[in-house]
Amino acid sequence: MNYRIRQARKNDYMLLDEFIYEAIFIPEGMEAPPKSIINQQDIQVYVSDFGKKKDDYCLLAEVDEVVVGAAWVRIMNDYGHLDSETPSLAISVYNEYRGHGIGTALMEQLLISLKEKGYKKTSLAVQKANYAYKLYLKVGYEIVDENEEEYIMVRYF
Template sequence: MNGYNIRLGTTKDEQFLWEMLYQAIYIPEGQPRPTRDILNEPHIEKSLIDWGRNGDTAIIAEDHDHQPIGAVWVRLFDESNKTYGFVDSQTPLLGMALMPEYRGKGIGTVLLGEILRTTKEFGYKGISLSVDPTNPALQLYKRFGFKKIGVDGTSWDMLVTF
């Protein structure tokens, strides 16, 4: 599969998911990346804190040496802990990132397809996400049927239904 494998994530992948959450923070070209302290901000850390609760699902891409290179994950939220992209307590919220050197190679397309298939199999009716409208990933989400349902700050909330 083009020099990488896809597998279901486990709680052992939590450290890598934190790295992916950092990589998922979109920074426009020419702008400096924030420090990793940004992961401690309440609206960001709730994306992964206490990973492994009911509904948490991740799919990991690994290179041929079994080193993780990308991930996509979904997590349920409710009114008490909602974050960017929240729709309702029955709609998982998506996070996704690849290590920079693996972007633009089709791996994200495979990961997104797998999480959509898996989430649908689990009986969910859709997935939501939050994306900066200048992020190139927006085109990928649109290809998979995500539609803009609102604006939160400078980001778009998007939803795909099954």
């Protein structure tokens, strides 16, 4: 599958509401929550006023000039929060485009950009049942903490 990775522009930031919904892990056999779930504060922290903080950074994946995936970071008090120096990562690729290397490419390019910007590490939280944690391990994240449901992972540069 042919795709390209590009930096998001201001007018792309509105897409993050859709991608944060797509990023919600839904265990097999469970029903997807209503889209209004993204209005909850613990989810809005990932997207609200994106682009207004100096550490906000987003890459998009396009297939035939249609955005099919996003990976973004910001320093925020989210599930994977470590400290005020470490950006937390979120990523999502539309279901029908998964399994084609797009998520890996988004992550790898985002990690290169973060290193070039001088960050020392990035973090994320992922549910243990979510197969995506294997992708995170593949691109160099390490499990540094866990609770009953989630792994907290860090990628050092």
